[in-house]
Amino acid sequence: MEVTRRQVLGGLAGGAAVAGLSACGTSASVGGRPIPVAVDPALSSSVASRPNLVVILSDDHRADHLGATGSVPFLQTPALDSLARQGLTFDHAYCTTALCSPSRASFITGQYANRHGVTNNISAWRAETVSVFEGLAAAGYRNAYIGKWHMPGALPDLRGVERFVTFTVEEGQGVYVDCPLIIDGVETARPGTYISTDLTDFALEWLATQDPAQPFCLFLAHKAVHHEFEPPPDLRGTYDDVPLDELPDEYFTYQTLIDRNVWEGTAGRLETAYRRYCETLLGLDREIGRLVDALDASGAGANTAVFYTSDNGYSWGEHVLTGKRWAYDDNIRLPFIVRWPDGIPDPGATRPQPILNIDVAPTLLELAGAPIPSSVQGASLVPLLEDDEAAWREEIFYEYFADFPYNIPPSQAIRTDAQLYVEYERGLPPELYDLATDPRQLRNVAEDPAYAEVRSDLALRLADLRARYA
Amino acid sequence: MSVTEASAGARTRHLLYLAAPAIVSVTTYLVLDLVLAARAGQPEAFWSVEGYRLTMNLAVLLRMGPLFFSGILVWPAMRARGAPWWGCALGILATPLAFAVVSGIRAAAFFPPLEAAYYATNPVVVGALGAQVATAGIGALVWRWHRAGWRSPPRGWWSWGAVIAIVAGLLTTFVAVQWDGGQHLFYPWILVYRSLFAG
Incomplete structure (x- = not known):
């Protein structure tokens, strides 16, 4: 991210002079403002019958780390398991680039990195890039982007959302505890908060303001379970004593210190980092459960399509790697669950078709009744939601671009x-x-x-x- | 053999004698690095998975000795052999610099030459240089104390230069690789990279 602490502080000084200081934070011109998009009457005439959309995007959550898969005997993800039981699991979901920024941009544009231009953690998000929120807003949806943006370049003002809550600290990675947020363009201190809980609180607060007659799209992008793998305090140590038999033969404790892994932020004992990763995931699962429970309690759950996925996978020792970026399954496979009680005919089923992160944006647009721009390279998943034998692609294309200093x-x-x-x-x-x-x-x-x-x-x-x- | 050749040979032998501690440090690092490069990911090449992991972990941890901490021995050992202070300084920096060269060569497989050269200035190299300076400071103090006699008062062996080296070296290492996992140097290093190579 090119928004540096100095820029933020400089902006704070100017903002404070103009607007004064609020009790919980300060105003500053740091980008991150929601920009309204005009509703297209032709598209929005039937919007009331459309489903609500919730996309929960986690970070570095590898596909086999779901309690229901049984791949990790001790791991508990009851909320995600429940989502899977009530919805569809795509067990061959992949990202087109196994790296945070490109994959995030692919989710919200439906494009490969070579097209949207965020090819690594250095190349900037282009201001003119059209995100899915513009089409959804034109179709009459109320939209919110809450959570990790983490795309290089200055934090943009986001067209098509009415709520934009994100963070830019640590190059946009955020921090787990006391993470300052940029709330609709205003940097705000958040003392005493844990990031997964804080973001969920913002999501719930926004959902509570929704009008049942108008559908919404909530895009909730968590920092968890990215390093530094900081679980909520009450869950830290939960997995301290479990055996880690699922780690591969080729891993070793201090592989985190060898050249190929040294920039992954996991320096130290791999086992310790891995236990914290799983505990952080446990904490994330709890927040997902809280969100879905609130949706159901509000009566909106049945006609809300909830998508859960991650930006990419993560290697925990496979190929002596700690991290992502490679084309191996550990890195490119995603957990992918869709729950939509009113729209999925066979809840609990699994779809074997290879789907991609770039399929999410066209899916949201089709569900909203909005046109899918020709620039979108993904395919709508709607046929697969309804029919497990729908015609589909048979192979996927993966691309990775140089990302200094990673030796890949x-x-x-x-x-x-x-x-x-x-x-x-x-x-x-x-x-x-x-x-x-x-x-x-x-x-x-x-x-x-x-x-x-x-x-x-x-x-x-x-x-x-x-x-x-x- | 001419007198000139004999003299050159003697001078080379003398330089090798002076530099031997640094050469041992660099060689140890390189051997351990080669072991890691050749065997990481190959548990089948060992008598057991446990044996593989033990060997790899030992190689990683032992590699940190010459890379970060050998200054504590190299400095006093070279001084004891008669090396000048600047020769000792070169000696303690030799292993981190070898690490930088190896890193740069590896990076050259993935990045253009100038970017690979920049890679060799990475925070781990900086941290290793700082650690070497700090440990050399400790080694120098201990060596001076030993020479002065263990019972001699500090004014006979104390060196503010060594103390400054310890403090400066520790601070450098802390910032480069310890403080929040080294990200406070990592991100500026990346920003410089972007300004140099990525527009």
């Missing part, structure tokens, strides 16, 4: 249900994994003559995807 080369990949094939721009040879025999993607068979034909075919298909999407 730019790459592009194709993942099918049978193989993962990765081409690096420099520094590393191509990788091919046979997912039937090697689901953890540990044995690169790109140079194995037995896979020559498969590799050749995948290289061609990757080139085709590149031509279409990059």
Whole structure:
């Protein structure tokens, strides 16, 4: 983020001179203001019958870390498990770039990073980029963006929302405790708060102001469970004594200190960081439960489509990695649950189709009855919500761009249900994994003559995807 | 062998003798680094997973010795061998600088040469340099005390220069890699990168 502490402080000084200081904070021109968008009468005529939309986006939550999956025996996520029981689970959901900023931009634009331009944690969000909120607002939705923005460049004023609550500290990463927020463009101190709870409180406060006759879209982007993995105080230590048998053979305690992991913010004992990660997730789950319970108590739950997902996955020792960015499943797979009691015919079911983060924006637009702009590259999930055999893509395209100082080369990949094939721009040879025999993607068979034909075919298909999407 | 050649050989041997502690530190770091690079991620190459993890953890932790802390031995050892103070300074900085070079070479596989060179100035390198200066200060004080005799009063061996090195080195290391995980230097370092290379 280019909004530095100095800029914030400078803005504070100017803002204070003009507007004075409020009891809980200060005003400043730091961006982050909601910008109204005119309602299109043609689109909004039938809006009252449309569902409410809630997107809960967590950070670095890997797909198999849901209690219901059983992958992590001790992990409890009762609220997310309940969402899954009452809704659909997409167990092959992926991000198009396994990195916070590009993936976040993809969620709200429906575009690959090469199109929306936030290719890493350095390249800025363009002021002219059209987000999903503009289309939703034009269709008559009331929208709020609450939580982590974390896209490079100055914090923008956001068109199409009426509430914009976010943070810019620590380069937009925020902090778990006492995180100062920018509330509709005003920086505000938040002493005594825990970030997941504070953001949920803002969401609940905003939901309480909604008119039942007009649908809303709440986009709630949590900092959790990103490092520094700080659980709520009452949950810290919950998993101190559980065995960590699910960690892979190749991990070791101090792998966090080797070159490939040193910038991931996890320096120290991996096991300790991992326990805190799981406890932070436990705290996040509690807040999600609070939000969904409030929705149900208000009577809005039945006709509210609640989406839960994450920006990317996370490696906890796989490939001796601690972090994300790579094309491996641990990094690109997302937890993805949709609960919509009035709209999903087979609650509790699982959808096997490969879906992407860029599919969320067109889905929201279709549910809202808004047109999907031609710039959107994702596909609406609405057919899959209604029919588990709807026609769908069979492969996904993944891209990663250089992001200094992380020693990971730019790459592009194709993942099918049978193989993962990765081409690096420099520094590393191509990788091919046979997912039937090697689901953890540990044995690169790109140079194995037995896979020559498969590799050749995948290289061609990757080139085709590149031509279409990059 | 001419007199000139013999003289040059003697001078080289003398320089190696003086620099031997630093050479040992650099070599230890490089060997441990190679072990990590060659074996990380290969538990099947060991007698057991536990053996793999023990070996890797030891390699990581032992690697920190020459990288961060060898100044405590290198400085007094080189001084004891007759090296001038500036030679000792080069000696204690040699391992972090080797680390910087190795980091830069690795980064060159992923980034253009100038960016890779900038990578070599990363906060871990800065932290290692600070730690080496601090530990060298401790080593210098202990060495001076030892030379003066353990029972001698501080005025005989105390060195404000060494104390300043300890304080400055610890502060540098704290800011570079300890304080909030080093992010207070990391983010400025990234900002400089952006201004230099990313417009």
